[in-house]
Amino acid sequence: MERARFALVVALSALGAAPDAPSGATLSIDGPPAVAVGGRAELVATASAGGGTFSWRVAPVRLPAGSPAALANPRVRLVPRGERVVVHGLLPSASSGDVELIVEHRASGTVAEARFQLTCVEGNLTSYRPQHGGGYFPHARTAVPDAWEEDDELGPGIRRNGAGEVDPNGEDDLIELTVTSPHAPLSFKLVRSNPALRLWTTRTRTAGSELAFTADRSAAFGVGTGGATLWVEWDGGPGLGSLALVPAGTAGVADRVRFHTFRSIVMALGGEGQVPSVPVDPNHGTYLIGIALYGLGYDAHLFDEDAVSASGAGAVYDEVVNSIQRRGVVEVVSIGYSHGGGSTWDLVDRLDANRGSIGAFGVPFTSYVDGVQNDSDLDVDQELKYPPTSAFHVNSYQVGTLADFFLDGGPVPGSHPPNSGLNVETTAWGAGATHFVVDDFLQVLDYIRTNLLSRVNR
Amino acid sequence: MNALLLLLAAALPTFREFQDGARVAPDPAFQAAIRAVVHARDAEDRRSSLEALRDLAGPEGVLLVPQLFHYTLRADTTRDAMAFGVLVEHMALSRDAVVRGTIPFLEGADQERAHAAGVLAHFEEAEPDRPPSFTVYRPFLEEPLRAGLTPPAGLTRHLFSSDAGQALLVFLRIAVEDSDARKPVLWAQHVLEDLAWRERHGFPTDEVRREVEAQLAFLVEHDAWWARLAALHWMREHPGFARAEWRSRLEADPHALVRAEAARDAKRREPERR
Numbered sequence: 001m002e003r004a005r006f007a008l009v010v011a012l013s014a015l016g017a018a019p020d021a022p023s024g025a026t027l028s029i030d031g032p033p034a035v036a037v038g039g040r041a042e043l044v045a046t047a048s049a050g051g052g053t054f055s056w057r058v059a060p061v062r063l064p065a066g067s068p069a070a071l072a073n074p075r076v077r078l079v080p081r082g083e084r085v086v087v088h089g090l091l092p093s094a095s096s097g098d099v100e101l102i103v104e105h106r107a108s109g110t111v112a113e114a115r116f117q118l119t120c121v122e123g124n125l126t127s128y129r130p131q132h133g134g135g136y137f138p139h140a141r142t143a144v145p146d147a148w149e150e151d152d153e154l155g156p157g158i159r160r161n162g163a164g165e166v167d168p169n170g171e172d173d174l175i176e177l178t179v180t181s182p183h184a185p186l187s188f189k190l191v192r193s194n195p196a197l198r199l200w201t202t203r204t205r206t207a208g209s210e211l212a213f214t215a216d217r218s219a220a221f222g223v224g225t226g227g228a229t230l231w232v233e234w235d236g237g238p239g240l241g242s243l244a245l246v247p248a249g250t251a252g253v254a255d256r257v258r259f260h261t262f263r264s265i266v267m268a269l270g271g272e273g274q275v276p277s278v279p280v281d282p283n284h285g286t287y288l289i290g291i292a293l294y295g296l297g298y299d300a301h302l303f304d305e306d307a308v309s310a311s312g313a314g315a316v317y318d319e320v321v322n323s324i325q326r327r328g329v330v331e332v333v334s335i336g337y338s339h340g341g342g343s344t345w346d347l348v349d350r351l352d353a354n355r356g357s358i359g360a361f362g363v364p365f366t367s368y369v370d371g372v373q374n375d376s377d378l379d380v381d382q383e384l385k386y387p388p389t390s391a392f393h394v395n396s397y398q399v400g401t402l403a404d405f406f407l408d409g410g411p412v413p414g415s416h417p418p419n420s421g422l423n424v425e426t427t428a429w430g431a432g433a434t435h436f437v438v439d440d441f442l443q444v445l446d447y448i449r450t451n452l453l454s455r456v457n458r
Numbered sequence: 459m460n461a462l463l464l465l466l467a468a469a470l471p472t473f474r475e476f477q478d479g480a481r482v483a484p485d486p487a488f489q490a491a492i493r494a495v496v497h498a499r500d501a502e503d504r505r506s507s508l509e510a511l512r513d514l515a516g517p518e519g520v521l522l523v524p525q526l527f528h529y530t531l532r533a534d535t536t537r538d539a540m541a542f543g544v545l546v547e548h549m550a551l552s553r554d555a556v557v558r559g560t561i562p563f564l565e566g567a568d569q570e571r572a573h574a575a576g577v578l579a580h581f582e583e584a585e586p587d588r589p590p591s592f593t594v595y596r597p598f599l600e601e602p603l604r605a606g607l608t609p610p611a612g613l614t615r616h617l618f619s620s621d622a623g624q625a626l627l628v629f630l631r632i633a634v635e636d637s638d639a640r641k642p643v644l645w646a647q648h649v650l651e652d653l654a655w656r657e658r659h660g661f662p663t664d665e666v667r668r669e670v671e672a673q674l675a676f677l678v679e680h681d682a683w684w685a686r687l688a689a690l691h692w693m694r695e696h697p698g699f700a701r702a703e704w705r706s707r708l709e710a711d712p713h714a715l716v717r718a719e720a721a722r723d724a725k726r727r728e729p730e731r732r
Contacts, residue, residue, distance in 0.1 A: 273530075273539025306576055311584040338536055346586075353586035357660035376580030377530070377573065378543035378556070402501055404537075405544040436537050 123188060123223075123245045123254030125149070127156035127232070128176040129294055131203070133169035138276030138287075138302040139294050141176075148297075149257045150242070153458050157297045158234045158259045160327045168318050171204045173327075174231035175259070179245065184225045187248035190218040196236025197243060197259065203231045220248040234261055238328050263457045264331035264364075265323045266293055266300040267316055267347065269308065271338030271439065272377065276302040285439035286337045286369065289449055297458045299323075305336060308343035310375040312350025316343075320351065324361045333365045333456055334387070335448060337439040341371025341383045341409060348387040364455050366390040367448045368421075369439045370397045370409035382410040392455050395421025396444045404435040416451065481562045481570075482524035488514055492529045496541045512549065519551040523559025531573050542577065553581055557594055564612030575616060582620070589621050592628045603632045611715055614687070618719075622691035623651045629684040643685060646673035650692050657696070670699055678704045683713035690719055 127149060129142040136142070148154035161173040177199075179188060190199060192213065199211040199218060211230065212219045221228060232243070242258045268290030270276070280287050293300040307315040323329040332351065336344040344366055351358065371383030387393055394416050397409030411420035422444075424430030429443055438444065491511045498504035515522035526542045533539035546556060556577065563574040582590035595613060602609045617625035626647050634640050653670050656663050663670075677689035690708050693700035708720040 271536040271539075273533045273536045275534075306572065309584065310579045310582070311588075311590075312586050338540075350586040354658050357658055375583070376543075376578070377539075377576035378546050378580040380540065380543045380547055402504065405540065405548070407540060407544065436535070 122183065123179065123181045123186075123247060125243065125245050125255045125257045126178045126180070127257045127259075128178075129297075130157065130159060130175065130299055131172040132301065133172055137278060139291060139300075140278045142295055144257070144297075151297075152240060152258065152260055154297045155258050155260060157262050157299055157458055158232065159299065159323070160238065160261050161233050161235055165326045166322050168315065168322055174200065174203055174205070174233050176203070177230045177232050177243070177257070178227050179221075179223050179230065180227040181223050181254075184223045184227070186223055187220040188223055188254075189220050189246045189248055190230075191244040191246055191253075192216045192218070192241060193244075194236070194239060194241030196234050196239065197241045198233040198235050199243075200231040200233060201229075205231075205233065217246075232259065234259065238263065260297070260458055262299040262323075262327065262329060264298065264333060265320055265329050266290065266298050266333040266452075266456070267320065267335070267344075268293075268300060268302045269305040269316070269334065269336035269340030269343045269347075270302070271305065271336075271340050274337070274340075275304045283437075283440055285441075285445050286335060286340055289335060289445055289452075292449060293452070296453070298456070299329075299458075305338075305340040305343040305374060306377070308347050308374070310346060312346040312348075312353075316347055317350055320347070321354075321358050324359050330361050331364050331456055332361050333363070333452065335365075335367040335369075335452075336371065337369040338372045338407070338409075338435065339374040339377075339379070341368030342374030342379065344368060344371070345383055345385055345387050346374060348390060352388040363387065363390045365392050365394075365452050367394040367452075368396070368409055368412065368415075369444060369448075370407075370435050371395070371412070372407060372409065380405075380407060382408060384410050384412055386412055386414050392416065392451065394448050394451055396424055396438065396447070397421060398425050398430065398433040398435065398438045399423065400435055407435040417447075422447075481566060482528075482559075484528035485525055488522070488525035489529055492525060492541060492545070493538075495545070496538055508548070511545075515549065518555045519549055520555045520559060522549070523551065523556050524562070527560060527563055527573065527577065531570065553594065557581060561595075561598060561610065561613055564616050565610065566612070571612065571616070574612075575620070578616070584621075589624045592617055592621075592624055596628065596632065599628065600632050603629065608683075608713075608715060614684075614715060615719070618684075618687055618691045622688045622695070623647050623654070625691075626685065626688040629682075633682065633684070642676065643680070643682075646677050646685075647688075649673045653696060653699070667699070670696075671701075674699060674701075674704065678707060683711070683716050686711060686713070687716050687719065690716060690723065694723055 124146075126146075127144045129136075129139065129144065132139065144154075144156045149156065156175055158175050159173040165173065167173065181188070190211075193216070195213075195216065199213075200206075200209050201211065201221075202209040211221060221230075234241070238261045240258060240260055242256050244253045244256045246253055268286045270284055270286050274281070274284045274287070276284075276287055280291055282288070287302050290300045290302045301316075301319060303316050308317065320329075320332055324332070332348075334344040334347050336342070345368075348363055348366060351361070351363070355361075366387040368383060373379045373381040373383045375381075393412065393414065395409070395412040397411070400406035400408035409421075411423075413420050415421045424433050424438060424441060424444060427443070430438070430441060433441070491507070491514055494507040495504060495511055498507050511522070522545070526545060530539055530542040533541070545551070560574050560577045563570045564578075566574070578594075579590075581594045582592065584590035595617065598613060599609045601607075608614065614625075617628070626643065630640055630643050630647075634643070649666070649669050650673060653663060653666060655661075656666065674689055674692065677685045677692075680686055680689075686708060689704070693704065705720065705724070708716055709724055711717045711720060
């Protein structure tokens with residue numbers, strides 16, 4: 001995250017010691033101080049006193065040039081239960097300087113004083129969105145924005161990869177994690193909050209490339225000037241888990257990312273002749289939605305609709321079934337345009353027909369844009385059937401004319417907007433639409449995206 | 459049949475040409491004519507373009523189908539990609555013309571085969587609860603099978619990989635007329651279909667394991683190459699029931715198509731052997 005670039009990591013040594021306190025009260029200043037994430041240095045003083053008023057004074061610190069005013073006038077916070085003094089502040093990037101801290105127990109006149117040398121060490125974690133097969137295609141390699149990397153929903157999602165996992169496209173369930181530091185070469189460790197998190201130096205978990213953990217703290221690894229790349233695996237039940245970046249030999253956290261295991265899988269199926277590409281064709285509206293959802297922390301897959309056969313079988317079905325049976329996915333979403341709408345029906349119908357062998361799952365959301373049945377590449381019939389068991393179906397369509405060979409979707413009873421979807425030609429923005437442009441209207445895409453976001457877990 | 463139809467029929471692939479992988483090449487005039495219809499400026503332009511295409515297409519559009527196949531194979535927009543279905547409907551092209559014009563492309567490269575399968579699915583009518591129907595292919599199978607020959611390899615591969623059970627039934631009914639002689643193969647097909655049904659709906663399969671293995675062994679050792687090919691496809695779909703000795707036997711099968719498919723499976727399994 002952005003603030004992590006200013007994380008203060010290490011107070012290397014205490015240069016002074018607290019004098020003995022008079023009888024009835026003791027004071028000491030701990031070192032090296034713990035430093036929390038977020039550009040906040042914490043110098044911790046502990047105290048005990050024999051009663052009376054207990055107050056604190058922290059002397060201004062001697063700072064490197066250019067230090068923010070916040071550190072020159074440190075705020076003092078008394079944590080009642082622990083009787084701790086905490087000094088908050090910032091140091092400029094890659095700077096170091098002496099900090100003096102004086103703590104006084106005014107009632108007894110007890111004073112503790114210490115001087116620390118602080119060094120600001122930057123370290124940054126960047127996690128990426130999930131892989132597909134041997135790389136990221138049909139998505140581009142997409143970093144999770146710094147501002148979202150600790151968010152339980154918008155942060156990095158990860159597929160569970162436990163025993164028995166079947167990878168139809170090869171091992172692609174590990175999440176890329178890069179580590180950089182302007183002070184490299186430097187050694188770091190990663191501290192995990194959930195033992196399901198495992199780290200590898202290879203994307204396919206090559207034997208001998210796993211980073212060992214002891215008490216949830218990894219072995220030290222080197223970060224060179226070009227950074228380091230690790231691969232994160234989730235080997236366990238569903239949940240959340242963080243990785244904290246700690247410079248070796250310290251307790252300070254330079255950066256942290258938080259992973260959520262996927263509960264859902266989203267399938268975006270284009271129309272006939274539309275194939276996923278990088279960069280995406282701006283006229284392929286269904287893929288635009290899929291890419292947006294991918295960037296928002298969903299496990300979103302983009303497929304040529306021909307990957308769903310007339311019986312619903314094929315690569316898309318295999319991917320969904322594998323995710324339910326092996327990764328704990330319980331929510332299946334499919335959206336499609338033209339033949340992709342017909343394929344959405346075929347897929348969901350097959351999933352429902354074979355439910356007995358697949359396992360528990362729901363279909364919280366589906367969508368057609370000008371859905372055309374896809375019983376074959378020749379099929380030009382409207383897809384007017386509601387996807388079986390879908391909890392919420394969005395339907396958008398136009399009315400075909402000679403200009404688009406009379407290709408169109410149509411009303412699907414029970415879908416949204418009520419009661420059978422939206423004929424976009426009844427709107428000001430969609431008047432005169434043809435089959436070939438109806439999937440490109442921002443209004444159509446926004447309606448799908450907004451309703452999906454509010455109904456589907458990551 | 460008049461002379462023109464005879465001429466047109468001669469332009470289409472015969473069984474032997476299927477065997478040689480003969481496919482109609484894209485014709486620039488046809489491709490331009492199709493494009494003119496698909497990208498017509500207005501209704502009048504579309505009407506005249508359509509008339510010009512009809513003139514080229516010949517009776518029942520038999521010459522048009524392979525050209526539509528090529529046009530949509532290369533399509534990169536929905537407008538172009540939907541042209542095949544749209545023109546089949548607008549020009550009322552017959553099922554026979556579309557099937558006959560498309561089957562040769564099953565002999566082609568992966569992309570051609572996939573597109574051909576996508577077109578032919580129109581006549582197979584598969585659903586999750588209903589297997590595909592292969593009745594439409596009987597005319598292309600009867601002549602070679604009754605002559606003791608192998609039907610077009612691409613079509614054969616397509617049928618067995620789409621649904622080995624239904625393919626086996628079609629081949630059985632064409633090649634074996636005696637009802638008693640059909641029964642052992644029918645029973646094997648029934649047992650193996652029951653296995654697939656159990657797996658699809660989450661019923662236990664252990665209780666039928668012995669019978670499944672017996673029927674697979676029966677098919678693996680069957681005299682008819684298409685029965686052995688069905689066994690190979692079933693083992694592909696249900697690898698938990700496959701035996702190494704059966705696989706080895708099929709890899710050395712006397713029939714070239716069975717041998718080739720077995721070799722392909724062996725290659726797919728290479729990573730797990732390492």
